[in-house]
Amino acid sequence: PMSNRRRHTGSRANPDPNTCLGVFGLSLYTTERDLREVFSRYGPLTGVNVVYDQRTGRSRGFAFVYFERIDDSKEAMEHANGMELDGRRIRVDYSITKRAHTPTPGIYMGRPTHSGGGGGGVSGRRRDSYYDRGYDRGYDRYEEYDYRYRRRSPSPYYSRYRSRSRSRSYSPSK
């Protein structure tokens, strides 16, 4: 019968369409601003995240771009995939994960222990498994979190930072 047909939903090679795009192969010098400029051509964004190396603070060469609408993310995916950006050929795909792994809470994410006189412990349900199930498959859930973590709009002076010119400003004077 046909029930054997593979359903590959969300496989790595073939992610489901989503409002979140992963952008890979970036130049280390491509910023969130640059990405925003490029990708907002296709529709309004709700966020852009370049992934930085924790240690060095530099870009890890990939990023996530969030669209408001899935149609726009489709457009962007098709048009921006393979595009050259800052000297690199970038790859764009629907993200398989939805958002950054929420930092380990280490605290109870559940209800506050409204201790009516209970022991000082956790009287409610603990949600220590909350990030266990979340980010890899929580297509529906992540949006709840998303808004809290959005950045505020950058300061106005951002707009004059266009790309830094290639020429070195300082030539080593002999």
Added chain:
DNA sequence: GTTGAGCGTT
């Protein structure tokens, strides 16, 4: 100024 093939922390 690193030459990658990569799905996530602030």
